[in-house]
Amino acid sequence: MKINAGDSVMPGDVLGVSEQFLPDKWTYDDGNCIKAAVFGNVAIDDKSKMISIIPKSGSPALLKVGDSIYGQVTDVRGQRAVIDVQGMKNCDRQLALSYMGAIHISQVKNGYLEKLHDALRIGDIIEAKVTKIMGDNLDLNTIDKEGGIIKAMCTRCRAFMKITDKKDELYCEVCDRKERRKVSSNYNY
Secondary structure (H helix, E strand, O other): OOOOOOOEEOOOOEEEEOOOOEEOOOEEEOOOEEEEOOOEEEEEEOOOOEEEEEEOOOOOEOOOOOOEEEEEEEEEEOOEEEEEEEEEOOOOOOEOOOOEEEEEHHHOOOOOOOOHHHOOOOOOEEEEEEEEEEOOEEEEEOOOOOOEEEEOEOOOOOOEOEEOOOOOEEEEOOOOEEEEOOEOOOOOO
16 A cells, blocks of 8 residues: 555554655654554655654644653563553643553662662552653653652552652551652642
């Protein structure tokens, strides 16, 4: 299937191979092919060999390095936590792609962190910064004061936890349990 300028495409449609075009606005390289990130019409710049999409409706949000995101921790194993990205901070538009992110233990906070479970737990809602984008996969960090957990539930009774006077400690009023986390300055009880 040959894509021509002006053709209508859906998100995920293959526009060409990586050797044929360079991705531009609303397109991405998945490693082998250039794909559409949004519903719209194809635009091809033959001189620069760039391919882009002109969105049919208001432009959906597309993440870039330095943006802050909200997401939920779905897995914590060894030195890496997996984050299901839910949205972009200060943006009410839906994300153009369904992003998955990862945070390495060295990107959680300044200084030494012995166990990742002392900072992040499955189910936690976090705020993080995008440090690298590879298609629909992101590398994230929570090193700044706004980065970290913004909502957490007790791992024993699943009640929402509140902040204590100690740094990076949360308290469950239901079961009287204390847990450590990398708490954001935007934590919401």
